[in-house]
Amino acid sequence: xxxxxxxxxxxxxxxxxxxxxxxxxxxxxxxxxxxxxxxxxxxxxxxxxxxxxxxxxxxxxxxxxxxxxxxxxxxxxxxxxxxxxxxxxxxxxxxxxxxxxxxxxxxxxxxxxxxxxxxxxxxxxxxxxxxxxxxxxxxxxxxxxxxxxxxxxxxxxxxxxxxxxxxxxxxxxxxxxxxxxxxxx
Numbered sequence: 001x002x003x004x005x006x007x008x009x010x011x012x013x014x015x016x017x018x019x020x021x022x023x024x025x026x027x028x029x030x031x032x033x034x035x036x037x038x039x040x041x042x043x044x045x046x047x048x049x050x051x052x053x054x055x056x057x058x059x060x061x062x063x064x065x066x067x068x069x070x071x072x073x074x075x076x077x078x079x080x081x082x083x084x085x086x087x088x089x090x091x092x093x094x095x096x097x098x099x100x101x102x103x104x105x106x107x108x109x110x111x112x113x114x115x116x117x118x119x120x121x122x123x124x125x126x127x128x129x130x131x132x133x134x135x136x137x138x139x140x141x142x143x144x145x146x147x148x149x150x151x152x153x154x155x156x157x158x159x160x161x162x163x164x165x166x167x168x169x170x171x172x173x174x175x176x177x178x179x180x181x182x183x184x185x
Contacts, residue, residue: 128163
């Protein structure tokens with residue numbers, strides 16, 4: 001089954017890597033996708049599973065900012081991190097993680113390889129190595145990545161994860177290549 005041209009290789013990718021339009025106001029560094037990371041993914045011939053944006057789904061595109069307010073990105077990230085840590089958004093992240101897990105199990109059932117997950121470091125929700133909490137960028141995963149990692153762990157699925165920053169194009173491409181190397185190892 002599925003004996004055609006598909007690669008049967010997948011990478012999970014944080015929503016805003018492929019769609020900067022979903023970012024917090026004043027945080028989009030590209031008009032659309034993070035070009036270098038997206039090009040590396042496309043050039044590799046892997047399937048891209050775009051993760052949902054929990055912040056957009058839970059707080060909206062404006063992240064429920066006060067109309068006309070112009071707080072700093074740090075203040076907004078702090079506010080968003082606090083909101084996403086609340087019970088309802090954390091539960092929503094858990095439900096989203098369960099849906100992603102269901103998809104991954106379906107792919108794996110049919111022999112597809114999940115090569116990894118590419119997140120966005122510094123994000124309160126989709127950070128991998130770093131997240132935003134307590135008013136600063138901190139080590140550790142964001143709330144959605146934490147929920148997804150827990151869901152994967154419960155199923156005994158190991159998925160390598162790497163985080164990137166939009167302003168660090170060369171490092172982003174290197175992270176994509178590290179995840180792709182898993183297939184060759």
